[in-house]
Amino acid sequence: MQATQATQLTHVTMVKKRLGNGDDCRKCVQAEGVLRGHGLWERIDRIVWAVEGEPHSEGMQLGARFGVAAAPFFVVRDDRGHEQVVESTIKLVRSLARSVERVVESPPPSAADSPLTAVELAELALKLAASEPLDIVRFALERWGSDCAIAWSGAEDVVLIDLAVRAGFTPSVFCLDTGRLHPETYRFIDKVRTHYGLSIDLISPDARALQAFVRKKGLFSFYEDGHQECCAVRKVEPLRRTLAGYHAWMTGQRKDQSPATRAQVPVLQLDAGFTGKSGALVKLNPLSHWSSAQVWKYIRDNDVPYNPLHERGFVSIGCEPCTRAVTPGQHEREGRWWWEAATQKECGLHCVGPKLV
Numbered sequence: 001m002q003a004t005q006a007t008q009l010t011h012v013t014m015v016k017k018r019l020g021n022g023d024d025c026r027k028c029v030q031a032e033g034v035l036r037g038h039g040l041w042e043r044i045d046r047i048v049w050a051v052e053g054e055p056h057s058e059g060m061q062l063g064a065r066f067g068v069a070a071a072p073f074f075v076v077r078d079d080r081g082h083e084q085v086v087e088s089t090i091k092l093v094r095s096l097a098r099s100v101e102r103v104v105e106s107p108p109p110s111a112a113d114s115p116l117t118a119v120e121l122a123e124l125a126l127k128l129a130a131s132e133p134l135d136i137v138r139f140a141l142e143r144w145g146s147d148c149a150i151a152w153s154g155a156e157d158v159v160l161i162d163l164a165v166r167a168g169f170t171p172s173v174f175c176l177d178t179g180r181l182h183p184e185t186y187r188f189i190d191k192v193r194t195h196y197g198l199s200i201d202l203i204s205p206d207a208r209a210l211q212a213f214v215r216k217k218g219l220f221s222f223y224e225d226g227h228q229e230c231c232a233v234r235k236v237e238p239l240r241r242t243l244a245g246y247h248a249w250m251t252g253q254r255k256d257q258s259p260a261t262r263a264q265v266p267v268l269q270l271d272a273g274f275t276g277k278s279g280a281l282v283k284l285n286p287l288s289h290w291s292s293a294q295v296w297k298y299i300r301d302n303d304v305p306y307n308p309l310h311e312r313g314f315v316s317i318g319c320e321p322c323t324r325a326v327t328p329g330q331h332e333r334e335g336r337w338w339w340e341a342a343t344q345k346e347c348g349l350h351c352v353g354p355k356l357v
């Protein structure tokens, strides 16, 4: 990848796969969509086909030459005549964007400052309720641009980031750094930052409030009298402070994450718990209707990075002292605050607003 980072790309060949039944492979179609979404499709100089069952097809030959087993992939040539292969569409997008010295920016938000009326909100909620996550993410970023942030805490939120990037946006992303996350999670945050070429705002608790709380209660009071007080200092106040700078935010909440607390998660709602840049704050949950299986299928199909803790039995991952692995058959929320009742297993980030959908 070094040549694509330091030099100008002068020629790009895309290798697509054609299936035995004559169809284009789904991943290749998605890759084309990503490039078109970023306005970079015109930078593809040539398309060649790797035809299933035809080892002598040009694409198969290129795959053999570069040691690549699966299309889509790209053969790029730089201004020094060096050729190399790029297997990730997202990496190609970043390289092309750099090579033309054009950063892919979010478009200016259209009417982002004009608050939606209650009727508009209700109509939107109805319309988006039946929409695919990609369309919901696209809508939000077209409507509010960088004034709509993705709040990242788990695998679902990285799916939102991936959807946003595939739709052609550079989304605003923030993450609450409670100071108690797993080392693996901190490394993972940085991996996502470099994978997508994004800035990720790490939001810290207020230092004075945190010091006062720890001085009074120590580091593990949540095991004695519940997690609400610690979460209020380490999560809720920093979130409140952060959301005051946005018109809208997106989360990866799903209905099936918690039968006790999330069964009614709508696709779009007015957030009654927090205030935005100009007062009302819109909250979107584009994955509301997806199951855990659908999220993980998307992650696998699209090579989305995920936290290595998931491979050690962790499903819903929060702070290290308050998260544990679950066994097959246990619900994912049983790994969070396991010493408390199921109905208490929210940290105050997702206060319920009007249920528009």
Ligand code: SF4
Pocket: 178, 180, 222, 226, 227, 228, 230, 231, 232, 234, 235, 318, 319, 320, 321, 322, 347
């Ligand atoms: S999840 Fe646990 S450690 Fe993290 S803020 Fe809440 S109570 Fe504190």
